[in-house]
Each structure stands twice: as C-alpha cells, then as structure tokens.
Amino acid sequence: MKVYVNGEPREVEDGITVKGLLEHLRIEPAGIAVEINREIVPRGTHGKRTINEGDRIEIVRMVGGG
Amino acid sequence: MEDLLRIGKWTFRSRLMVGTGKYSSNDVMKEALRASGAEVVTVAIRRVNLNSKEDSLLNHIDTSRYTILPNTAGCYTVEDAVRTAHLAREALGVDLIKLEVIGDEKTLFPDTAGLVEASRILVKEGFTVLPYTNDDPVVAKKLEDVGCSAVMPLAAPIGSGLGIRNPYNIRIILETVKVPVIVDAGVGTASDAAVAMELGCDGVLMNTGIAGAKDPVSMARAMRLAVEAGRLAYLSGRIPRKLYAQASSPIEGMIESAGPV
Numbered sequence: 001m002k003v004y005v006n007g008e009p010r011e012v013e014d015g016i017t018v019k020g021l022l023e024h025l026r027i028e029p030a031g032i033a034v035e036i037n038r039e040i041v042p043r044g045t046h047g048k049r050t051i052n053e054g055d056r057i058e059i060v061r062m063v064g065g066g
Numbered sequence: 067m068e069d070l071l072r073i074g075k076w077t078f079r080s081r082l083m084v085g086t087g088k089y090s091s092n093d094v095m096k097e098a099l100r101a102s103g104a105e106v107v108t109v110a111i112r113r114v115n116l117n118s119k120e121d122s123l124l125n126h127i128d129t130s131r132y133t134i135l136p137n138t139a140g141c142y143t144v145e146d147a148v149r150t151a152h153l154a155r156e157a158l159g160v161d162l163i164k165l166e167v168i169g170d171e172k173t174l175f176p177d178t179a180g181l182v183e184a185s186r187i188l189v190k191e192g193f194t195v196l197p198y199t200n201d202d203p204v205v206a207k208k209l210e211d212v213g214c215s216a217v218m219p220l221a222a223p224i225g226s227g228l229g230i231r232n233p234y235n236i237r238i239i240l241e242t243v244k245v246p247v248i249v250d251a252g253v254g255t256a257s258d259a260a261v262a263m264e265l266g267c268d269g270v271l272m273n274t275g276i277a278g279a280k281d282p283v284s285m286a287r288a289m290r291l292a293v294e295a296g297r298l299a300y301l302s303g304r305i306p307r308k309l310y311a312q313a314s315s316p317i318e319g320m321i322e323s324a325g326p327v
Contacts, residue, residue: 006113027114031124033156038149040156058113060153062123064095065110065139066085066224066251066273 001053014053018046021057032061069297071269073246074194074215076133076162080105081263082293083135083248085273089282092126098276099132102286108135108164108271111154135196137164142177144184151188163188164218164250164271165197174224178205182212189213198250201235203242210243217243218250218271221262225274227254230261240266256285256292263296264304 001014005025012021018034018041034041035058041049051057071078083106089095099107107127114120127134136154141147144167151163167184169177176199185195194215199205201219209217219239222228229252230236240247246268253259253272262270270293279285 006116008116025116026119028122031122031157032114033111033153035149035153040152042156058153059116060111061114061157062109062134062136062154063112064086064089064123065137066087066108066271 003051003054004056006057006059012051016051018049018051018057021051022046022059025059027059032059034059069301071246073196074162076194078105078133078269080290080293081269081297082259082290083108083269083271084276084286084289085271086123086127087273088277092121092123094282095277096126098282098286099127100286101283101290102276103290105131105133106135106271107132108137108273109158110137110139111150111157133162134158134160135162135164136160137198138166138184140168141166142168144180144187147180147184148187151184151193155193161192162194163196165195165214175220176200178202181205182208185209185214186212196248201232201239203235203238206239206243206247210245214245216246216248216268218248220251221249221258222252222254224251225278226252227258227275227278228252229254229258230265233261233265236262236265236267253289256288259289259292260296260299263293264299266300269293 003010003012022029036055071081080103082102082104084102084104085108138147138150141150147167155161167177167180169175178200181197185197188195189212196216196218197209197214198218206217221230248269248271249262249267250271253275259270276282276286
C-alpha cells in the first residue's frame with residue numbers, strides 16, 4: 001500500500017505497524033517523534049499502531065538550531 | 067548565597083543559554099558548548115532524512131549534562147508552533163519549549179498575537195513556555211499573564227549581531243514582568259551580552275554570535291565571561307552617570323603649587 005513518509009510517497013506492506021515502518025526505514029527510535037495524520041503516536045504504542053493506506057506520516061528528530 | 071536562575075521547575079547556575087545550529091562540525095559545537103559553561107542548549111525539530119544515514123545530534127550532546135530546550139523555529143502559524151511543541155515533547159521527553167511564532171521572513175520578527183495565543187494553549191497543556199518575543203513591554207506582560215515561565219525579548223533581529231537596539235524597552239520589560247527576562251537573539255559580541263546582564267536581565271540566549279565567530283570556542287568563553295561579568299556588575303550596583311569629572315585622588319595635602327609666574 002502507498003503511504004506518505006515525510007512528504008515522500010512510499011510503498012509499504014499492508015498492516016505494517018509504526019515499529020515495523022521504523023525498522024524498514026532503519027530509523028533508531030531514540031529521540032524521534034512520529035505523527036500520523038497530524039496526531040502524535042506515543043513511543044509506547046509504536047508496536048501496536050498499524051498504518052493505513054494513504055496515511056501521512058511525519059518522523060522528526062532534533063537537529064542543531066537556535 | 068548562590069546566584070541561581072529559576073525558570074519554572076528548573077534551576078540553573080549558568081545564565082548563558084546557547085544554540086546548536088550553524089557550527090562547522092559537531093566537534094567544534096561540543097567544544098563551544100563546554101567553553102560557554104551553558105546548561106541549557108537549544109535545538110530545532112526537523113524531519114528525519116529518509117535517504118541517507120544520519121549522525122544523530124543526540125550522539126553529540128550529553129543529555130545528562132545539558133537541559134535540551136527545543137524550539138519551534140520556522141513556524142509561522144499558531145497551529146504549526148503547537149504541533150512542533152508536541153513533536154518535541156514526544157521526541158525528547160521534555161515539556162520545555164522555546165516558542166517561536168514568526169511573523170515575517172525577512173526580519174524573523176515574531177507574530178506576537180500568534181505567540182500569545184500559542185503560549186496560552188501550551189501553558190494549559192502543561193508546557194514550560196519560553197517565548198521569543200519583541201522588545202515590547204505590553205506583549206511581555208501578556209505573555210506573563212497567560213502563564214509563560216520567562217519572556218525572551220530580542221536584542222536585535224535573529225543572527226544580526228546588532229546588539230541591544232533598545233535598552234530602554236528592555237528596562238521597561240524588566241520593570242513590567244516578574245518572570246525571568248532572557249535576551250534572545252541579536253547578540254554579536256561579548257559587550258552586547260554584558261550590556262544585557264548589566265541592565266538586569268536574568269540571562270542571555272545566543273547561537274550565531276558564537277557559532278558564526280572565527281573561533282567559536284574562544285568566543286563561547288568570551289560570552290561566558292561577559293555574562294558573568296555583566297551579572298556581577300548588575301548585582302554590585304554601578305555608579306550613577308555624571309556629566310563632569312569627580313577627582314578620585316584627595317584635594318588635601320597637595321604640594322605648594324608654583325602657580326602662574
């Protein structure tokens with residue numbers, strides 16, 4: 001199925017969880033935040049929360065800034 | 067007695083807060099942070115790069131040593147600023163936020179109406195809000211009234227290095243609010259930081275002034291000393307300004323003057 005991760009279209013397997021998506025993208029979960037359709041997915045629920053077709057996912061972390 | 071800075075539930079010994087942007091390398095940044103003596107460091111929240119393996123900033127900032135203060139830089143609406151604060155809290159596990167709602171791309175001056183609104187929302191949600199604001203005492207009071215834990219007026223535009231453009235407004239802000247006043251943005255060199263502290267500000271936050279210097283590590287040390295010197299001078303009570311001279315040496319006991327012949 002097609003989803004959008006940080007604005008980019010991506011093909012992922014049906015029923016994938018947030019945890020699965022992070023592993024697929026090789027993103028370490030420490031220090032990141034995940035949002036699906038503008039709602040935060042709390043760290044503790046990454047393994048349970050499944051992603052649906054067309055979901056818009058944001059994955060952010062801290063970078064240098066003032 | 068120790069001279070501590072209290073912001074919300076936090077207590078700091080250092081009154082210098084520094085940014086982590088614009089450094090030539092993580093090593094220079096780390097050294098500069100150390101030299102600055104800062105306990106609070108600011109960071110931004112941005113998308114993970116999906117197409118290349120990244121060296122996380124987390125690997126370079128000792129979070130047991132520094133309090134991380136995420137910002138909402140780049141946000142032009144209340145909605146984006148609030149959303150970014152939520153992401154920062156989730157990513158970093160802190161409910162401390164340096165709130166920016168920018169109103170204009172060229173000057174990066176804050177949208178103060180949006181700033182007050184976003185502050186109100188985030189304070190209600192339990193955030194410790196440190197808003198980047200104009201040097202406007204009326205806005206500073208509104209920010210305090212909605213529950214901000216400090217107000218952070220700019221000295222001059224972000225990254226401009228122009229120093230404190232309106233010390234009188236900063237003084238009025240200091241008289242107007244009870245929460246800590248931290249000058250944020252526009253500091254170009256050590257004397258600018260000292261002036262802020264001599265005015266009675268509770269702290270100074272800067273990024274470009276250090277990161278953009280030719281030698282960021284020694285500038286970080288200069289800023290540390292300036293903030294300490296300015297604070298000490300403020301607490302010591304400076305002499306009043308006088309138009310004419312007042313001799314430092316006694317008038318009595320002078321030798322007999324030859325006088326005019």
